[in-house]
Structures are given as C-alpha cells and as structure tokens.
Amino acid sequence: MDIRKFKRAVAAILLGITALFVFNLFYLKGLADALHDEAARVVMACIESADSKELQLRLQKRRADPSAKHSAILIEKKKDNDSIVTMRNASIGERHTTVVTVVPAESPYIELEQLAREVRTSIHQQLDASYPVDLQTLDSLIDAELRVRGMALRVLRAEIVDQKAGHVLQATSPGDMKRPTFRHVATYSFNPERHYAYRVFFPSLTGVIVRQMAGILFSTFLLMVLLALSFRFLIRTVMQQRTLEEMKDDLTNNMTHELKTPIAAAYSAVDALLNYRQGEDPSKRAQYLQLCLDQLAHLSGLVEQILNMSLERRRDQDLHRESVPIRALLERLTRLYSLRAGRPVRFRTEVAPDDLTFQADPEQLSQAIGNLIDNAIKYSPGEPEITLWAGCEGAFYAVTVSDRGCGI
Numbered sequence: 001m002d003i004r005k006f007k008r009a010v011a012a013i014l015l016g017i018t019a020l021f022v023f024n025l026f027y028l029k030g031l032a033d034a035l036h037d038e039a040a041r042v043v044m045a046c047i048e049s050a051d052s053k054e055l056q057l058r059l060q061k062r063r064a065d066p067s068a069k070h071s072a073i074l075i076e077k078k079k080d081n082d083s084i085v086t087m088r089n090a091s092i093g094e095r096h097t098t099v100v101t102v103v104p105a106e107s108p109y110i111e112l113e114q115l116a117r118e119v120r121t122s123i124h125q126q127l128d129a130s131y132p133v134d135l136q137t138l139d140s141l142i143d144a145e146l147r148v149r150g151m152a153l154r155v156l157r158a159e160i161v162d163q164k165a166g167h168v169l170q171a172t173s174p175g176d177m178k179r180p181t182f183r184h185v186a187t188y189s190f191n192p193e194r195h196y197a198y199r200v201f202f203p204s205l206t207g208v209i210v211r212q213m214a215g216i217l218f219s220t221f222l223l224m225v226l227l228a229l230s231f232r233f234l235i236r237t238v239m240q241q242r243t244l245e246e247m248k249d250d251l252t253n254n255m256t257h258e259l260k261t262p263i264a265a266a267y268s269a270v271d272a273l274l275n276y277r278q279g280e281d282p283s284k285r286a287q288y289l290q291l292c293l294d295q296l297a298h299l300s301g302l303v304e305q306i307l308n309m310s311l312e313r314r315r316d317q318d319l320h321r322e323s324v325p326i327r328a329l330l331e332r333l334t335r336l337y338s339l340r341a342g343r344p345v346r347f348r349t350e351v352a353p354d355d356l357t358f359q360a361d362p363e364q365l366s367q368a369i370g371n372l373i374d375n376a377i378k379y380s381p382g383e384p385e386i387t388l389w390a391g392c393e394g395a396f397y398a399v400t401v402s403d404r405g406c407g408i
Contacts, residue, residue: 010234017227024220031216035209040186042149047188047200050141052116055123058131124191133160135172142200152208157201161187164195258302258367261340261374262295268339269295291335298366319361326358326390326399327351329366334388337373345377345384352391369399376403 139155146153160170183204189197210217269288327349334347358365369388376386380403387402 007238010238013234014231017231020227021224024224028213028216028220031213032209035212036205039151039205039208040184042151043146043153043184043186043200043202043205044188046142046145046149046151047186047198049145050138051188051190051198052120053141054134054138055120055127057137058127058134059123062127062131121191121193124196125193128191128196133170135160135170138198139172152211153202153205155200155202159199159201161197161199162195163187163189163197168199169196255302255306257371259299261336261370262299262302264340265336266292266295266299272339287335291339294332295336298363302363319364321359321361324358324360324362324365326356327354329362330369330388330390330399333366333370333373337370337377341377341384343383345386348385348387350387350389350391356390356397358397369401372401376401376405379403379405381405 135158139158142155142158156173158172159168161168183206184202186200186202187197188200189195191197269291273285273288330349330351334349338345338347373386373388377384380386385404388399389402390399391397
C-alpha cells in the first residue's frame with residue numbers, strides 16, 4: 001500500500017471522527033436543553049398541583065370552623081370579539097366584591113386550565129387573609145408531587161414574595177440562608193392582582209437530566225472509545241508501514257553490500273588466473289578455483305535468502321544451526337578479504353582451542369564476521385593489521401576482530 005495514500009485515508013478518517021464528535025456535542029447540548037425545559041415545566045406543574053391541594057386543605061379547615069362566615073365565588077367568562085371578558089364576584093358574609101378583566105383571546109375557546117387558575121386566584125384572595133398559606137404543608141406536597149412524577153428532587157426552600165415590592169413575606173427556612181447555593185428557582189404566581197408568588201428553590205436539574213440521558217451518554221461514550229481505539233490502530237498501522245519501508249531500504253543497502261563481497265572476490269580470483277598466469281601453478285589454480293567455488297556458493301545462499309524473505313509477514317529469521325569449525329571459517333574469510341582489499345593486509349588468527357566449534361548458522365556467522373573485517377580494512381590507515389581471535393570469555397565463547405583504525 002502506498003504510504004501517502006494511507007496517510008490521506010487516515011487524515012480523512014480523523015476529520016470524519018472529529019466532525020462526528022462535534023455533531024454529537026451539539027446534539028447532546030440541544031437534547032440537554034430540551035430535557036431541562038421539560039423538567040422545569042414538570043416542576044411548575046408540581047407546584048401548581050401542590051397549591052391546589054394546599055388550598056383544599058385550608059378550605060376543609062375553614063368549613064370545620066363554626067365562626068367562619070359564608071363565602072361564595074362566581075366567575076363568568078364570555079368571548080367578546082377578540083377578547084375574553086371575565087367577571088369574578090366574591091362574597092364573604094355581608095361584603096361583596098366584583099372584578100372584571102378583559103384579556104386578548106389566545107384561542108377561539110375558553111380553556112379550562114385558565115378557568116381553574118382564576119378559580120384558585122379567587123380562592124387565594126378570599127382565603128389567605130383569614131387562613132394564611134401553610135408553607136410547610138406546601139413544601140411537603142411539592143415533594144410528594146415530584147416523587148409521583150419520578151423527579152429525583154426535593155424542595156430546599158419555599159418563599160412567598162411580593163414581586164412588585166421585591167420583599168419576602170414568608171419563608172420555610174432562615175432568611176440568612178445563602179441563596180447562591182440553590183441551583184434552580186421556580187416562581188409561581190398564585191395571586192397576580194396583588195403580585196404574590198411562590199418562589200421555590202431546588203437543587204440543580206443537572207442530576208435529573210443526566211439520569212434521563214444515561215443511556216445515550218453511555219452509548220456515545222462507548223462510540224467515542226471505539227473510535228479512539230480504531231484511530232489508535234490506524235496510527236499504529238501507519239507507524240508499522242513506515243518501519244517496513246525503512247526495513248526495506250536497510251535490506252536493499254545491506255544486500256547490495258553482501259552481494260558485492262563474493263562477486264568481487266570471485267572476480268579477483270578469476271582475474272588472477274587469466275591475467276597473471278596463476279593457472280600455471282596447480283596449487284595456486286586449485287586455491288583460486290576453490291575460492292571461486294566458495295564465493296559462488298555463498299552468493300547462491302544470499303540469493304536464496306532474498307527469495308525466501310518476506311519482511312511484511314515475518315519479523316524473525318529462521319536460523320539453521322550446525323557445527324561450524326571456527327578456524328576454517330576465519331581462514332576462509334582472511335583469504336577472501338585479502339583478495340578483495342586491493343592492498344596488502346596482514347591477518348593474525350588465534351583460536352583456542354584449535355578445534356573450537358560453534359553451533360551456529362554458518363551463513364549468518366560468516367556475514368557478521370565478514371562485515372567486521374570489511375570495516376576494519378576500510379577504516380585502517382596504511383597497511384591494515386587485523387587480529388582475529390576466537391575463544392572462551394567467562395561463560396560464553398566469543399569472536400573478536402581487532403585493528404588499529406580510528407575506531408567507531
């Protein structure tokens with residue numbers, strides 16, 4: 001696979017993941033806002049229902065009071081063109097009051113909910129003066145309504161406020177309580193004509209919203225984790241691709257170096273036989289021909305390794321271990337590199353014991369020692385003096401190549 005195409009694909013996937021993440025954030029923000037508004041409406045409905053029940057309790061108390069005067073409330077509503085006219089008559093004992101209001105018609109029908117609110121308002125106006133609102137009872141009723149509707153909230157503080165004057169008329173907790181600790185405030189006007197309202201403090205609605213969104217939050221989190229793991233896998237694959245490309249380049253350079261060594265040695269031996277009459281001496285001819293044969297066998301082994309190597313599928317190379325006589329191996333390498341050097345090279349070989357044998361892959365061991373000898377010749381000034389030593393060092397056997405070069 002082309003690494004540049006792969007990088008472009010990864011960049012496109014990363015851009016898509018980012019866009020999906022941003023879209024999810026906007027979606028979750030909109031959903032949270034909608035759930036917050038719905039929770040606020042449910043809270044207001046609970047306060048309204050609790051107000052109705054608290055009114056019923058006070059009405060029952062009033063009916064049980066023998067000293068209470070008879071009262072009556074009459075509400076008449078009619079539609080006049082684009083307005084709704086409301087006439088509210090209330091009487092307590094000998095006192096009578098009449099209130100007429102005209103409001104624009106929001107719908108062609110008179111809504112029962114609006115009528116119920118006006119009934120509650122009239123009852124508050126006639127009842128609150130003689131039988132004040134019991135905020136503790138209202139507090140408990142709101143908590144009960146919240147439990148019935150599945151809202152995990154509780155009332156922290158309830159107040160009756162004069163919205164016009166901005167005064168707190170009554171409260172269920174000490175007045176010095178720090179209001180910034182409250183997170184959600186609901187205001188319900190129960191007597192609009194006198195500007196009286198309930199102000200109820202709750203903990204933040206965030207907990208309720210989080211519980212309602214638990215499923216989608218978990219699935220979104222899981223999706224983000226899966227996307228992050230996928231992106232990590234893609235990045236890891238890209239890095240592996242780069243590593244493979246570097247390994248291929250290193251292989252090309254190394255194999256070029258390894259292939260040139262036996263070719264140069266065989267060329268030098270053949271050149272000596274053809275041009276310098278070394279073939280007239282039977283011993284020299286046999287030596288050079290054997291050298292050519294050894295290098296061709298070595299070259300054949302290298303070619304076979306190249307054909308069998310698959311770096312994309314294999315990270316390890318199989319080693320074919322066998323008994324390798326070290327002295328014979330070192331003498332063969334000294335002959336090889338003496339011919340290849342192109343200048344006089346003095347070798348000294350020390351093997352202890354003389355019949356020392358390693359269990360190793362002969363091709364790999366020959367390549368490793370040959371590379372050290374080649375570097376020693378290249379970086380030694382003048383006439384190189386190279387010492388090859390093989391023997392025991394502690395619990396291990398070792399092969400060293402020493403020279404008088406500049407060092408690494």
